[in-house]
Amino acid sequence: MASMRSHTQKIRNQIDAGNMGRLADEVLKxxxxxxxxxxxxxxxxxxxxxNLPVEERRRLAHALIERFRxxxxxxxxxxxVLTLLGIVARDLPDDFFLPTERLAELETLGARHSYWHATxxxxxxxxxxxxxxxxxxxxxxxxxxxxLVAYRSEHLVELVKKLTTPVLNVGEAWADHAMEQLTGSDDxxxxxxxxxxxxxxxxxxxxxxxxxxxxxxxxxxxDRVRETALSWLALVGRPRTIPLERQTYEPxxxxxxxxxxxxxxxxxxxxxxxxxxxxxTARALGALVETSLKxxxxxxxxxxxxxxxxxxxLSRVDSEAALxxxxxxxxxxxxxxxxxxxxxxxxxxxxxxxxxxEEIEELAVPAYGxxxxxxxxxxxxxxxxxxxxHGTKSVLGWRNAAGKExxxxxxxxxxxxxxxxxxxxAAAKDIDKMLSAQAERLDRQFLARRTWAYDAWxxxxxxxxxxxxLARRLLWTxxxxxxxxxxxxxxxxxxxxxxxxxxxxxxxxxxxxxxEIVAWRDWLERHEITQPFKQAHREVYLLTxxxxxxxxxxxxxxxxxxxxxxxxxxxxxRGWRNxxxxxxxxxxxxxxxxxPQWGLRAEYWIEGDGEEYGxxxxxxxxxxxxxxxxxxxxxxxxxxxxxxxYGGEYSMWLRDGxxxxxxxxxxxxxxxxxxxxxxxxxxxxxxxxxxxxPTWQDGGPGGRFQEYWSGxxxxxxxxxxxxxxxxxxxxxxxLAIADRCTLEGRFLHVxxxxxxxxxxxxxxxxxxxxxxxxxxxVPKSATTPQTGYLPYEGDRTLAVILSKAMMLAKDTEIxxxxxxxxx
Numbered sequence: 001m002a003s004m005r006s007h008t009q010k011i012r013n014q015i016d017a018g019n020m021g022r023l024a025d026e027v028l029k030x031x032x033x034x035x036x037x038x039x040x041x042x043x044x045x046x047x048x049x050x051n052l053p054v055e056e057r058r059r060l061a062h063a064l065i066e067r068f069r070x071x072x073x074x075x076x077x078x079x080x081v082l083t084l085l086g087i088v089a090r091d092l093p094d095d096f097f098l099p100t101e102r103l104a105e106l107e108t109l110g111a112r113h114s115y116w117h118a119t120x121x122x123x124x125x126x127x128x129x130x131x132x133x134x135x136x137x138x139x140x141x142x143x144x145x146x147x148l149v150a151y152r153s154e155h156l157v158e159l160v161k162k163l164t165t166p167v168l169n170v171g172e173a174w175a176d177h178a179m180e181q182l183t184g185s186d187d188x189x190x191x192x193x194x195x196x197x198x199x200x201x202x203x204x205x206x207x208x209x210x211x212x213x214x215x216x217x218x219x220x221x222x223d224r225v226r227e228t229a230l231s232w233l234a235l236v237g238r239p240r241t242i243p244l245e246r247q248t249y250e251p252x253x254x255x256x257x258x259x260x261x262x263x264x265x266x267x268x269x270x271x272x273x274x275x276x277x278x279x280x281t282a283r284a285l286g287a288l289v290e291t292s293l294k295x296x297x298x299x300x301x302x303x304x305x306x307x308x309x310x311x312x313x314l315s316r317v318d319s320e321a322a323l324x325x326x327x328x329x330x331x332x333x334x335x336x337x338x339x340x341x342x343x344x345x346x347x348x349x350x351x352x353x354x355x356x357x358e359e360i361e362e363l364a365v366p367a368y369g370x371x372x373x374x375x376x377x378x379x380x381x382x383x384x385x386x387x388x389x390h391g392t393k394s395v396l397g398w399r400n401a402a403g404k405e406x407x408x409x410x411x412x413x414x415x416x417x418x419x420x421x422x423x424x425x426a427a428a429k430d431i432d433k434m435l436s437a438q439a440e441r442l443d444r445q446f447l448a449r450r451t452w453a454y455d456a457w458x459x460x461x462x463x464x465x466x467x468x469x470l471a472r473r474l475l476w477t478x479x480x481x482x483x484x485x486x487x488x489x490x491x492x493x494x495x496x497x498x499x500x501x502x503x504x505x506x507x508x509x510x511x512x513x514x515x516e517i518v519a520w521r522d523w524l525e526r527h528e529i530t531q532p533f534k535q536a537h538r539e540v541y542l543l544t545x546x547x548x549x550x551x552x553x554x555x556x557x558x559x560x561x562x563x564x565x566x567x568x569x570x571x572x573x574r575g576w577r578n579x580x581x582x583x584x585x586x587x588x589x590x591x592x593x594x595x596p597q598w599g600l601r602a603e604y605w606i607e608g609d610g611e612e613y614g615x616x617x618x619x620x621x622x623x624x625x626x627x628x629x630x631x632x633x634x635x636x637x638x639x640x641x642x643x644x645x646y647g648g649e650y651s652m653w654l655r656d657g658x659x660x661x662x663x664x665x666x667x668x669x670x671x672x673x674x675x676x677x678x679x680x681x682x683x684x685x686x687x688x689x690x691x692x693x694p695t696w697q698d699g700g701p702g703g704r705f706q707e708y709w710s711g712x713x714x715x716x717x718x719x720x721x722x723x724x725x726x727x728x729x730x731x732x733x734x735l736a737i738a739d740r741c742t743l744e745g746r747f748l749h750v751x752x753x754x755x756x757x758x759x760x761x762x763x764x765x766x767x768x769x770x771x772x773x774x775x776x777x778v779p780k781s782a783t784t785p786q787t788g789y790l791p792y793e794g795d796r797t798l799a800v801i802l803s804k805a806m807m808l809a810k811d812t813e814i815x816x817x818x819x820x821x822x823x
Contacts, residue, residue, distance in 0.1 A: 061085060090130075144163065168261050169260045193220065197263070267309075269310045308338055311345060324434070328433060368431050391530065394432055453502070454502055476506060479501050556681075570687055581623045583610075589641060607645070623645075632664075685718070686718060691709050691713050735805075752809055764797050775819075776818075
């Protein structure tokens with residue numbers, strides 16, 4: 001405010017002199033110099049201007065109008081003149097406030113997300129309201145949003161209290177649809193319901209809030225409330241009906257929630273939890289949680305508070321469907337606060353039932369109408385609907401009265417069984433979501449050291465209608481004896497049936513003889529079993545000589561450059577805790593994974609890369625890339641290490657009375673725990689490394705990653721790439737292009753008509769003859785081509801390599817101009 005103070009005396013001198021023209025000039029100079037009307041100096045001057053005699057304010061208004069008309073199209077200064085007119089012309093005829101220009105300014109404002117409240121645009125609104133006219137709904141929305149996102153100011157809060165219509169902000173599909181339900185009368189129960197929902201500003205509903213909500217539900221009817229509210233929630237997250245202009249300082253606001261309407265969404269979630277339990281309610285609340293946590297560029301999750309409200313609502317619904325949604329979300333949600341709420345909800349339900357957290361997650365998985373493992377028949381008149389699980393997807397098929405398979409939904413079903421058809425389609429979608437969640441949960445069980453009693457395991461896994469489709473494709477140990485499921489029975493390597501047992505565990509290749517591992521791979525292949533994730537082909541990470549030499553840390557995955565946001569998402573999915581590195585003066589702990597069953601904490605040391613704000617960071621200041629360092633292990637209760645976000649030594653942060661704790665020797669880490677942690681880290685590098693990006697052959701920004709990119713893209717294979725190589729060695733002879741493919745060292749060689757191509761088995765990047773020229777092909781998708789049997793799902797790089805090989809073997813048929821220009 002130093003520049004403001006330099007104007008203050010000149011302004012007061014002009015007031016004393018009564019020179020309104022000079023006064024207008026000085027006030028405008030001060031406003032432009034200070035970018036807005038904020039601070040105590042402006043408050044005092046506003047009071048002074050308000051208290052000028054009417055005639056002097058009339059002359060000052062004339063002077064300001066003259067300046068406005070000479071300003072041309074400079075929007076910010078024109079806006080400030082209008083604001084000043086709001087001070088001095090408050091009780092003058094409307095002509096003194098340029099009503100046409102005021103309306104034009106408000107119309108322009110209506111396309112914005114918010115504004116800097118210090119510009120005092122509320123004065124324009126107050127002047128418009130004084131004429132007896134209402135503000136446009138889009139303008140009301142801007143003032144409401146600004147009051148929520150800006151520093152709170154009394155004048156803005158008081159204005160917003162007057163803006164009672166429309167009940168929600170326009171511009172979001174769900175809100176527009178909800179307001180179509182309103183009649184406009186003061187006693188409209190739907191309006192009362194939405195107004196009550198807007199009061200959901202606390203972290204959870206109070207007894208008083210619930211009582212009022214229940215009264216509103218009773219006045220409308222629970223079934224009508226459910227049906228209508230669910231139709232609103234189905235539109236949440238859809239593209240805005242009124243797009244907003246993105247200001248230079250604002251993130252991707254068109255994909256975010258309106259913060260005013262978000263309170264209503266929270267209230268609707270709480271309100272739904274008061275209704276009698278219904279599968280559609282649980283389904284909608286689960287979808288609301290996921291939609292609310294979707295990332296928005298420059299902002300992070302859309303609205304975690306709405307997601308949290310969805311979790312709280314689910315935790316208040318006493319039904320199997322709600323518990324299933326909580327369990328499913330617990331495997332998918334990575335946002336820390338929401339994940340914590342899910343944990344609390346599941347722990348509370350487990351305690352209430354006298355079960356462990358693991359047991360509640362197992363028992364929470366519904367069958368979704370499946371009457372046998374992976375299959376269900378539903379009779380709809382003369383038509384039969386068949387739901388079958390294939391891999392991690394469900395397929396809904398149809399048979400007519402004669403038992404003949406038909407491709408589309410029969411007309412009779414659409415006509416006579418619309419509700420049943422809707423439920424079948426919803427169940428198929430639910431099955432797909434739950435299968436993915438359960439596959440991730442099972443993949444984490446290796447580190448959970450989980451054991452089961454045989455009978456309970458059969459019920460919850462092998463014979464469960466849904467989970468059984470995954471469990472029957474995995475390997476287990478029954479009383480220490482390895483078994484798999486084939487031809488309707490648990491069987492040993494020699495296909496002997498196993499029908500009884502006491503204790504069951506998941507089979508893991510660590511500690512197994514290589515001959516046994518290979519034998520189980522052959523067994524899976526013989527029975528054509530595709531595992532939901534790598535198990536028999538799972539990479540095993542044993543200590544290297546280098547790691548024995550360093551003793552307490554591994555450099556195996558150091559000196560890599562990773563895309564930070566992709567790494568952060570992967571880490572969360574795999575159960576790691578991580579903090580995004582910002583290009584600010586701050587510190588952060590390493591990425592950590594706690595292993596409570598082993599009493600260990602694993603750490604992966606990372607730091608932000610780069611110094612150029614905007615080039616090495618996002619608009620919000622988070623680093624685009626990370627550099628990696630050591631992997632270490634500590635006792636789980638050891639003090640936490642931390643380092644500066646943009647580099648420097650890690651050190652242990654000690655509270656009073658705490659002593660530093662040394663990292664644990666790698667030789668003392670249980671082999672399975674070591675292997676699984678290093679496998680996670682290998683996954684982070686293998687997926688998030690910039691070396692995987694085929695467009696970075698120039699080395700990225702400034703070419704400074706050229707050496708790393710070249711070394712990673714075509715360098716030595718890591719453990720997962722070696723596993724991929726072993727699989728391709730068995731797979732290639734079955735391919736239609738087998739005669740054009742050979743494996744040599746780190747590459748799959750593919751002979752085309754134009755060139756011979758070398759596809760790196762780690763990165764999927766390509767070199768071509770005659771001089772190892774780089775070929776840039778950016779895959780449009782990573783779906784595995786039809787190659788027949790594959791022993792496991794989920795290897796994206798394998799899919800990329802196979803799709804590239806298929807295309808390059810027929811390089812004369814390539815039509816993509818970008819690829820042809822390189823060939």
